[in-house]
Amino acid sequence: GLGGLALSVDTEAAYLAVFVADAVCFIAATLVLRGLPEVPPAPPIAAGEPRLAVLRDRPYALITLLNAVMYLNMPLLSLGLPLWIVHRTDAPAWLAAALLMVNMISVVLFQVRLARPVTGPSTAATAIRRAGLLMFAACAVYALSGAPIGTAAAIAVLLAAAVIQVFGEMMQGAGGWELSFALAPDGRHGQYQGFYGMAPQIARMLGPLLLTTMLLGWGTAGWLTLGAAFLLSGLAIGPVVRNAARLPATRVKVPA
Template sequence: MSRFAPPAGPPRALALAQLINSLGDGAFYACSALFFTRIVGLSATRVGIALTVGWAIGMLAGVPLGHLADRFGPRRVAVLLAGTTAATLGAFLVVRSFPLFLLVVCGYAGCQGGLTSARQALLAGLVAPGERTRVRAYLQSTLNAGLAVGAGLGGLALYVDSPPAYLAVFAMDAASFLVAAAVLRRLPEVPPAPVGRAGEPRLAVLRDRPFALLTLLNAIMYLNMPLLSLVLPLWIVTHTDAPKPMAAALLLVNMLSVVLFQVRLARRVTDLRTAARVSARAGALMLAACAVYAGSSGHLGPWAAVAVLLLAAAIQVAGEMMQGAAAWELGFTLAPADKQGQYQGFFGMAPQIARMLGPAVLTTLLISWGTPGWFVLGGLFLGAGLAVGPVTRYAERTRATAQPVTAAT
């Protein structure tokens, strides 16, 4: 069980809250598109516009709401945001006009962005620095397991295909946030950060250049997410002889691998130096995965195409797990102890940027350019992974320079 359950105490409670939420979210993600179009009655174009605007607001909300978690205590803010997220999900059950739908989507995404920041700050405050990356790996494993099971529940609603079934899924997701809030409420509170000195910027992360560079590099590495969920299915249909259901099989391979091996791979990352080395290896693995994916095109026949795609997916998920562990270590270690909320909110923008820009970038590279595009993408992955080391050393130098000033003050 030590491979799947974190140590007793706050880490296990955080994992339990994560599992409860991911069960509801997995069902939500499976059904949301049809719910919005068939139950709410909106066009696909309007749903797309609302979701794009909403997730952009959610991305930007992470820093200020993370700052509130630092200022008033991450547990208190996390519980509040979990409750407000449940309220927005409840609003989806009754909203039937586009303006109100857009407003609720923005509220839901903003609460989700802030909740992620507050939870990360709570983890940083309750877990010893040397254990944070390992505990975060447990949470990622739990997240994937919950999403997989939740997606199965959502699949049942899709099979029934009736308004009560979709409404039940949304009600279940709202209830999951309330239960998660109750779990988080039982955790000890992390003392709020002291009020900053006169002249000190409230959102100091916005002036931290090396941290911003690391976030940008992380966003490039996170292009593996829209690659797997959106572009690979298109690639399989348009450029390979593999059967269409292979896209779902690759997603299943990815999720199960994270559940089984993420914690084990995270043990290799213990400090900033190992995080930089593992990032470079992750970039190399992602380049290798891109090269293998490129080899799946052409007239290989169904079985050969399936074998090549499975090999590429295995290499990709290994690089993804390494990159995740390295990113968690960098994000936690380089954030000041009294500003974990705002720093985690800023660092959390990386996957959101990848989700927003990834579809356009990846479809151009891979679907329009074909095989050469895979090597361009692999070069981006390798370059970002190798650049993490120099940027991390740059960040360390800036913090070493600032330390004597802080001590003197």
Template sequence: MPRILPQPGPPRVLAQAQLANSLGDGAFYATSALFFTRIVGLSATRVGLALTIGWCVGMLAGVPLGHLADRWGPRRTARLLAVCTASALLAFLVVRSYPLFVLMFCLYACCQGGLTSARQALLAGLVDADERTRVRAQLQSTLNGGLALGAGLGGVALALDSEPAYLVVFAVDAVTFLLAALVLGRLPEVPPAPAEPGGGPRLEVLRDRPYALLTVLNAILYLNMPLLSLGLPLWIVERSDAPAPMAAVVLVLNMLSVVAFQVRVARQVTGLPTAVRTTARAGWVLLAACGVYALSGFSTGAAVAVGVLVVAALIQVFGEMMHGAGAWELGFGLARDGKQGQYQGFFGMGPQIARMLGPVVMTTLLIGWGTAGWLVLGGLFLLAALSIGPVARRAERRVTDSVAP
């Protein structure tokens, strides 16, 4: 536990805030689909459309809200957005009109995206540069632990399958965001960035092409998330001999592995050169995981398929943790001073892009192409991981040139 928990001070407070609302988020993610269909009365198609619109809007809001954190102060911005997130969650308790539902989900997604940007800016401002990746790994372990516990609470509501149970989950999620806002109030404020002299660009990250390309490559590597949540469950049911509950087993195994090993894996990343090397290794590991996953599609019986899936899942989670550690160092280290909010908001678009593209990529490659699709997906992981090195070096030169006298 001493290795997993951040040291006392700002890192510990950030972890406490992360734990507070990740508990609520875990319950929300486990129950929201059934709440919107069973209680609100929306069709699955309309819910899917609303979620797609909302997450797309939230992704686009990350950069301007991150810029607001730079100029207004990340602690103040994070607390405000946490309160706004709680308000959106409470609105779901009474909203039954579809247009209002879409509007509220857009608000919720925007606040979530902006809150992530502001928190990253807080971390960058309150933690020394050589400690950021380690602390970010500890926060990721905290996040996964909270999500797992929250999902268990959501499971109770699913078992009860009643309107009061679902309403309690949404109310609890709102309360956890209010609690997170209170916890963040214990942090010192990071001094806001001064205004650009001579009317310089307000959103400089939009002009930073190497950083933009880095974000795109990072998005490809983040396809490991919809692989786990969408592609693999479909593959297990339609293409393997393993029982359907194996999808849940793999997800739990992934979460527990991140809680236990993310901090240890992140130790190998101590700067930009090690981040590039670790990311390249992650590409090879993810390629290997895809190759093993493909073996589970051969008709060898349920027991063998289960064993193969467990081995592949363990390989994948270590590739995922290596990628995460490298990405955090690159995202922080290649951002401009005083602009961490907008840069983190932009870099945070990577997972959102992966979530939006994931359904099409996973169904086309894994279900449509079968074994060959796994190899193509693994090749994409490897190509993106190996391409990050030259792009990162180009981005580093640009940062160095910008601070040179």
């Protein structure tokens, strides 16, 4: 958001202000982290127990992979959508920054409310399933913006799609984080969180290639393919979570 504003102003002072604001945010985050309570260290690994048990937890690995697909919404917003707006729609280039601001403001206002119902693996799976449906709908609406509909209509369509996307993003974020903690055995949250943390990194690594190929190369078919990937990943979460709950390592119970 701030980067988009700096680009629109296009002055040295604006760019320097962004760097200063970024530095201030890091300082503020450090102060917040210093206020967190200390937790006792994890118990030592028992004799015969593998040091990296997460590598043998196949359901958890599959949940991480499915969420990696869902996390493609991140490079979609920051890379794929701006390129789509500039090259394939009648909308002005500045709209990319405006949609990013809409996303940021929506997360600030609604993320906590949408996350409240997510209280365990079952509700987390439900949230991710709904996220898949919303992301599919967002991709379908984004595809409509590529038609020759004029500037005003393109802006309206892109704004509607961005709103749908951010609600899907918030549901997926809430569900994914709940699963990443709830399905980790006691005392092994560090290695499990480290493994789950690969999901957004995989999306960021592969996203630029996948999104530019699908959206700019395939157009509407690319949007529908991306939406189908979101939808199928969201629908697959439920059965995988129920399977994970049957393993002794996870120690959670998920109602059928």
